[in-house]
Amino acid sequence: MKIDKETILKLDRPGPRYTSYPTAPEWSSGVSADTYREQLSNFGNTEKTLSLYAHIPFCETLCYFCGCTMNIRPQEDKYGDEFIGFISKEIDQIARSIGRRKTVRQLHWGGGTPSFLSEEQMIRLFDKIRSVFDIDPTGEIAIEVDPRRISQSKVKTIKDLGFNRISIGLQDFDERVQKEVNRVQPFALVKQFHQWCRKYQFASVNFDLIYGLPGQTQQSFTKTVEQVIALRPDRIALYSFAYVPWLKKHQNKLKADLLPAADEKLEIFLKARELFLQNGYEAIAMDHFALKDDDLAKAFRDGKLYRNFMGYTVKPADEYIGLGPSAIGFLENTFFQNYKTIPEYYRFLKQDELPVERGKVLSQDDQIRKWVIGALMCHFQLNKDNFFQMFHKNFDDYFVDEQKHIQECQNNRLLTVDAQNLVVTDLGKIFIRNICMGFDWYLRQHQAKQKFSRTV
Template structure:
């Protein structure tokens, strides 16, 4: 269903070809590969104590539940396949220990404005264990009345009873992993999920009053063609979820061994992958969706679209949000927190997480305290990624700098984006154009100090920007 009031955004293939290169997704700045393993539990405890001094600043909570029934061939997430309930029961107890330990170091209690469960498949643990985790959270933290509570679900596994439980516990946002509706593509990625199954789960979600319902899609999967993916996009548009995320498939079998089950010969060529991405943008914007970030979309009346129009959009590891909670607590294996201007990440192996929690109730193994320069660049990059603009005067006032002087080198390197009509630069602002939104990662990379050849820290391997 196309919206006659909407204008589709057409992305020139030659620009996709020109700007396709490895680069960060900027869910954080500095990005995770730069962080140091010298940062551990002691530093985290100290940061939590210092953060307690600003009790009026709200929090986000992220809880990682890694379990899945089976591992999809394409998956790049941190997941675990376990047999029986022993590991799940132990992990639930470990999460609760970490929650209590963290909250004890954040006194007085801070208000939680955003809660997100990711995985894995969070509902894998069942409503009883989810209830145990939520009870522990609510006893340890104070939740704001307007708290955004969201959960990722697998339509193949999530039951109506589980959705009813989530609604009763105050969850108001759901994200469904769809990926692709084509049966041949589903077989090739080891995830059989009929269109009717997604439609049924979506209907349950709507009847229960969930808002901001999101579909995750992936382009670049094996056997995808422009024709087959267009049919998937048409079906998605017919279902009309409130939000959409369209991710690029990163084929990294040397990093994710299970991806070796995918026949590399079945993957779309680079040229076809460009066309898939361009088609998604064209069809979704033509159907009335607003582009949120490079690869996210939302209906015009969705809170994300309204927040972006007002310059109020916020972004962290949990995605885009209207809830500006600048500090985040990560709970569970591989989770990431941000407190006292520093990042802290837990270990990513299940047994190691359990051992560390049993030893000290804390599983942090790496992190980074941000410098003044990091904070300046973080703000700028976040502004571009969220709101597609930077207003220079308030930016200068906030950090006590002169933009033209501080970023003299970067200003020169922006000229190519201006020439390609991806960015508009004036004396008072930077504005990413409608076509430029597909390339906002590339524009943001211009301001990333750690991508310079002489930059300190580790050299990272990133997925491609298209």
Template sequence: MSLPIDKQTLTKYDVAGPRYTSYPTAPEWSKEIRVQTYIDKLKDFGQNDKTLSLYIHIPFCESLCYFCACNKVIRANEESVGDEFLTHLFKEMEMVAAHIGPRKMIRQLHWGGGTPTYLSEAQIQRLFAKIQSLFDVDFDGEIAIEVDPRTVPYNKLKLLRDIGFNRISLGVQDFDDKVMDDINRIQPFSQVKQITEWCRELQYASINFDVVYGLPYQTSETFKKTIDAVISLLPDRIAMYSFAYVPWLSKPQNKFNLEAIALHEEKLDIFIQSRNNLLEHGYQAIAMDHFALKTDGMAKAFNEGCLHRNFMGYTLKPADEFIGLGPSAIGFVENTYIQNVKVLPEYYALLSENTLPVERGKILTQDDRIRQWVINHLMCQFEVDKDEFFKTFGFEFEDYFMEESSHLRNCVEDGLIREDYKAIKVTDLGRIFVRNVCMGFDWYLRQKDGHKRFSRTV
């Protein structure tokens, strides 16, 4: 299905904008949030029978990919690095569990990074055992891990499957030699193919590939070959991320030759061509930048309007509350965002003093929660049902969002949404620019020129 995108629409909407993995977005969180606030929220959580999503951030990677904007620490692979990390992580986990009190059921567990498989097999076993000593793990839930195909041998994949991981995500990025060379990531197709086959043999319920469009030296031709190669391996899910060029945050990105980076129209061409290619080969577009085989649970959940989203990405089985452990990890407990310190020595130092390593956070106001609800519905279901809004919050949608009416009119005129008295529905074109539709509901963005701190929306 080809999409009618004219230059005017593109120029208008290809502005810097948040990805809305949270609302309010992280720049609005405050360092004023004290450790005590987190402790109080954990205690509140202990008083009810809500379930838990647990994210663990393992920051190490063996080598640096120059494009990467994740929170990572580059270290040669040594057992002692992981051991020192686990000592502190375990302390954090014990403190969090003690503040909660009663044992909680983990419905969704996600190890991300960095590269979680930096840990040795013995360390992986110790970490999983530690989690089970403090929490109950629902093995029918989503137990997922991010894996770097360059550094994971068969035995480690088998161990992960044996202890209960059922979802795996491979950082593929691209298959083109020049592109990969420029981002300092040598990772031949044969290696990814081998890992994918092993994952199938081990019966992981779902295999995801991360690919990134807009990297230096990518062109429509090279990325078409990459997507063809991805399709040949038939991963259940594909996250196709827009390259976040944020050199003020990720210094190694300054190494890139600016002229080699596709911008605006060219980048959008790459995206649309890839999207069409995937749609023609049995994938369904899920929300913004995710694709899933039509047979995959994610596609079904999306079609049934029951897909959810949090920092770990899209999920079918959301838990009630969300805790993040490890440097930079984010949680959302009892209506409060909490983020840990990002710098590893700081994380270690605070835990050595028996202090939870909180850096910043945000207690949501009622207006925040209302806008969060709308943005989540737009991002996950591409639809806001005005009746449901009324039933949830007791306000008429039109009354509450009077100031947003001109933004919505613009979006209708540009073909991004359709609106009637019952609902707002995001069109096919609007799905590409859904971040821009959401930006109109972002109260904080409107208060100031906040665009500069984000990567571009396309």
């Protein structure tokens, strides 16, 4: 696909990635630990299933591009021990509020770097979770690891614990780019790690890549992509570099003059996309690729892909609970987020309080727009009959103010529209965030300036 520069410049603007709607800047301290406790208790009175996310907030060294909530610590047991002590208190409090054992259909350890924990600490944390929840072994049990700091024995322990999916941060194989971002990790190391994952038979191995990093060129990234294809992971997440130095001060360590321009960045993505498609991968929604038989590819084909704060997912449970600093939960149409800093997170738990900092109770309009954005992001189309069945409202009557945006998307060849469907075009798939932005009520109220990363 060739996209002219004019289109790129027109559409390259700050915008959310819609891992939630309403987006996190719209959440407030009006949602408290009391609300959370009440919702947990209500949840305990239902047969609803659970998706559990645990945020392990430590990394040993800083990657200058990093946009995650993490803390740099030397890899010493004391940090993990203290953390497990506090997250165990959080788990106990949550279990007490729910009041009964619940089944976890999706468990995800993210970070930071969950593999920062020692094997013994991982076992301890897993056992703690298992002591209050039933974990469905056929569910998605996933973990993120850093290939620079993992041994064969740790990979085996992870598998023995019951994790069936493993994901690594790879980003880019080019040595020059790796040096620019302070993350040197040679191909041989990733290859070794990938062999261990295959040896222990994880159902799915994912590699995270980032395009748009400083020093990257289409040529250099093509080589990275070829090396990735040679290893053949089941899934690839190909993230657009979110450059937000006003939020993540350490990104100022990157040389801004080495960042590819918007059109170069898009060319890097398009070339990578072309290579993955030519080599047996299917493009999944906005930024993922998967082998044909991987669950993610099947779910996308069957219209059963979902999106939440962990990104795209296959097996959503009814409700979400987040553990650890900055973790997000979603119960009964209410978002909850924990305090982000470790001292605050520990302080509340020390006082036997749930460390909820903020959240958002969704209005009916929020729920409607969340559904619309979800349909566009996950299925690349929206059926007006389905909308009517969900909300008993006529799509065109409800979205009167959005008609101008929908028309603009048609003029820009991002959408085709008929009486029943909005269908995202191939070009629209690249600019899906722009399409969704027109349905974001909050964004229209106070046009985003520099709060979000750019859509290209």
